[in-house]
Amino acid sequence: MLNRALSLMVLAAFGLTGTSALADGSVGQKGFLKPVTDAQYLEECGSCHFAYQAELLPKRSWEKMLSNLHDHFGDDASLEGPGLEAVKAYLLNNAGETSNSKRAIKLLQSTGDKTYLRISDIPYFKREHHEISPATLARPAIKSWANCAACHPDAAKGNFEEEYVKIPK
Numbered sequence: 001m002l003n004r005a006l007s008l009m010v011l012a013a014f015g016l017t018g019t020s021a022l023a024d025g026s027v028g029q030k031g032f033l034k035p036v037t038d039a040q041y042l043e044e045c046g047s048c049h050f051a052y053q054a055e056l057l058p059k060r061s062w063e064k065m066l067s068n069l070h071d072h073f074g075d076d077a078s079l080e081g082p083g084l085e086a087v088k089a090y091l092l093n094n095a096g097e098t099s100n101s102k103r104a105i106k107l108l109q110s111t112g113d114k115t116y117l118r119i120s121d122i123p124y125f126k127r128e129h130h131e132i133s134p135a136t137l138a139r140p141a142i143k144s145w146a147n148c149a150a151c152h153p154d155a156a157k158g159n160f161e162e163e164y165v166k167i168p169k
């Protein structure tokens with residue numbers, strides 16, 4: 001009885017603040033992006049680097065990237081058939097334009113009329129990261145802006161909030 005009363009109170013509190021409980025027990029916030037759950041996307045696009053949430057770029061960026069995967073930042077990331085179709089469906093159905101996350105919305109707005117292939121080239125991204133020196137970025141545990149999860153340990157949960165950032169030594 002007590003448990004039930006407690007969970008009703010918790011539910012009411014979430015309802016009031018507009019937050020919601022995620023499956024992993026963390027509390028979702030408006031800033032959070034949707035964790036990637038698409039197994040095929042994780043496999044095809046998460047083997048060389050962090051599996052970027054589709055919300056981080058607009059549709060036009062993903063379309064452009066997918067049209068030239070054989071020359072993907074100097075690597076061959078070619079896909080064809082069902083693998084390509086699955087990745088395309090995930091990226092286009094969840095791109096920046098579909099997002100409720102305030103971080104993703106700021107990124108999208110900041111693209112203006114440009115079609116960026118790198119999230120890390122978008123002006124909002126650069127503003128948020130301008131305090132990090134080239135020497136810090138060059139640390140072996142980081143090396144590249146593409147390595148989001150090095151400094152955002154909960155990036156896979158969609159959490160890029162400032163207070164969770166931890167820069168490796």
Ligand code: HEC
Pocket residue numbers: 044045046047048049052065069072073075076077079087117118119120121144145146147
């Ligand atoms: C064979 C390895 C490989 C695969 C597979 C691969 N990538 Fe990449 N990707 C790279 C490399 C290398 C870079 C550049 C990394 C860097 O700058 O440090 C990159 C960079 C990126 C970036 C830019 C990150 C930034 O700086 O903002 C995005 C976005 C991206 N990849 C998306 C994808 C997607 C989507 C897929 C699946 C279709 C994919 N990648 C598959 C190798 C790969």
Ligand code: HEC
Pocket residue numbers: 056103119120128129131132136137142144145146147148149150151152160161162163165167
């Ligand atoms: C070298 C470490 C580092 C890397 C790599 C990095 N970030 Fe960050 N990021 C930070 C720091 C530090 C901040 C907080 C900046 C501030 O507000 O003081 C931040 C802030 C952010 C914010 C704004 C958060 C807020 O609360 O306003 C977003 C969104 C973000 N990062 C996304 C990314 C994405 C996406 C990637 C990968 C493409 C990435 N970051 C790579 C260190 C990093």
